[in-house]
Amino acid sequence: MEYRNIALSRRSFGKAGLALASVAAIPRMAVAAAVPATVQPLASSRVIRPELLRSALASLQRHGSQIPHHDRIAIADFAQPSSRPRFFLVDMANGMATTLLVAHGSGSDPAHTGFLQRFSNAEGSNASSEGAFLASDYYIGKHGKSQRLIGLDPTNSNALSRALVVHAAWYANADMLRTHGQLGRSQGCFAVGESDLKQVFARLGQGRMIYSAKV
Numbered sequence: 001m002e003y004r005n006i007a008l009s010r011r012s013f014g015k016a017g018l019a020l021a022s023v024a025a026i027p028r029m030a031v032a033a034a035v036p037a038t039v040q041p042l043a044s045s046r047v048i049r050p051e052l053l054r055s056a057l058a059s060l061q062r063h064g065s066q067i068p069h070h071d072r073i074a075i076a077d078f079a080q081p082s083s084r085p086r087f088f089l090v091d092m093a094n095g096m097a098t099t100l101l102v103a104h105g106s107g108s109d110p111a112h113t114g115f116l117q118r119f120s121n122a123e124g125s126n127a128s129s130e131g132a133f134l135a136s137d138y139y140i141g142k143h144g145k146s147q148r149l150i151g152l153d154p155t156n157s158n159a160l161s162r163a164l165v166v167h168a169a170w171y172a173n174a175d176m177l178r179t180h181g182q183l184g185r186s187q188g189c190f191a192v193g194e195s196d197l198k199q200v201f202a203r204l205g206q207g208r209m210i211y212s213a214k215v
Contacts, residue, residue: 048088048097049215052077056211059132063152067134068207074135074200076102076190078116078128078214082183087192089203098203100196103172104128105188114182116214121151121158126187129156129164133210138201143167147201149190149210156212166190166210168197 056075060067073090080086087102104116107127111117120127131153138147146167151159169191171184183191190210192200204210 048075048090049077049079051215052079052213055213055215056209059153059211060209063132063134063209066152067132067209069205070208072203072205072208074204074208074210076210076212078104078108078119078130078212081114083114083177083181087190089200098199100200101172101174101177101183101193103169103183103186103189103191106185107188109185112182112185119155119212119214120188121155123158123162128186128188128212129159129162130212130214131156133159133164133212135166135204135206135208135210137206141165141167143169143189143191145197145201147204147206152209162188164188164190166192166197166200166204168192168194170194172196 052075056073060070060073064070071092073092075088075090077086077088082101082103085099085101087100089098091097105126105128106112107120107125108116108118116128118127119130121129129151131151133149133151133156136148136150138145140146144167146165149159149164149166151157151164156164167189169184169186172191173193173195176183
């Protein structure tokens with residue numbers, strides 16, 4: 001799946017302005033013009049919802065001292081179904097967001113509806129967790145190269161012990177939408193398409209925030 005670059009809308013940008021202004025040491029986001037991009041089959045392009053962006057920026061401010069790099073962040077919009085590109089890689093300098101598909105945990109969607117029904121921080125829940133994560137070190141595991149995540153909130157404090165990570169998976173590939181209309185489910189990890197992982201690691205890197213929510 002190729003990436004689609006989209007500018008944060010003026011409406012989103014305006015409603016998030018107060019939060020942005022209060023985040024010290026974070027460059028002010030510019031409203032950039034839309035960039036032409038290739039639309040993927042069955043994937044909808046959309047800007048980040050204002051309330052979600054505002055919540056993510058407030059979290060970045062709250063955990064700022066624990067997050068070494070503030071130039072880019074990732075936001076998972078779990079109010080959206082898995083059939084939509086709901087994982088946003090945001091460049092804080094120019095206000096551009098890059099979107100891609102991401103799977104949620106099976107414990108968050110037991111009936112496999114394609115929608116996240118609930119979050120959990122419990123061991124063995126196989127559910128996605130809500131809150132801010134610090135993208136940590138890389139390792140090679142059963143899914144190949146993966147990235148450990150450290151939960152920064154009470155709602156995801158068990159992320160490291162639960163082995164919630166960023167990894168690639170076949171069930172998060174775009175062709176799942178053509179055959180099943182939705183992605184498969186992880187065990188709570190942020191699972192992205194196999195062709196997307198290298199780009200995610202390059203853009204997110206270590207020491208940056210991933211924010212997961214359904215607001």
